[in-house]
Amino acid sequence: MLIIKPYNRARAVEYARRWAMERNPLFIDFTGRGGDCTSFVSQSILAGGCVMDMTPTFGWYYVNSADRAPAWSGVEYFYDYMTGSGDFPPSVTHIGPFGVQVVDMAAREGDVVQLADDTGDFYHSLVITGFSGGDILVSAHSDDALDRPLSSYNYASRRIIHIVGFRVDYPDDACFEDLIEGRALRGITM
Secondary structure, three states, rough: EEEEEEEHHHHHHHHHHOOOOOOOOOOOOOOOOOHHHHHHHHHHHHOOEEEEEOOOOOEOOOOOOOOOHHHHOOOHHHHHHHHHOEEEEEOOOEEEEEEEOOOOOOOOOOOEOOOOOOOOEEEEEEEEEEEEEEEEEEOOOOOEEEEEEEHHOOOEEEEEEEEEEEEEOOOOOOHHHHOOOOOOOOOOOO
16 A cells, blocks of 8 residues: 655755756756756656656656656656646556646745746746745756746746655655765665
8 A cells, every 4th residue: 555755845945956057967968858857857856755656658767868757857748647637647556756736826845837838838847946025936957047036937828736745655765865966866766
């Protein structure tokens, strides 16, 4: 039976701030190959829970550039996986993170913002790393940003994914120190 492990928002935000302007050597940099934004968001969420869903095709995981789930680095696949929408619904029998789409007022640090163009296509993922004067602050890759006001972006619409937690067999946070220092992908529940 799986249990729900809380999402450690402080660790996710710490990771996002640590690596916003650099690249963690444990992960390939997708900049120039479709963008690194959603991979960076996934890394931040991983830091907040140390759990991957290794389900082939439909999971959420990263082993290396050739062995990763579409939901790890694709904007729409990420949304579908986290919210259980579309073609990539996470099963309640699989371990891994999950979330729900919420209104702006429900957003919290460690949640995810995705931006869309005027045709409704979502193209960019960002981590919420703070709030200031009524504005959401985000950190991101591709167009690297550290605590940048969301209001400074040009987009047609947005959606916020509130990360609820992780389904796990047992809780374990052993990966955080190695992950944030860029040393190893060990201690991750898979």
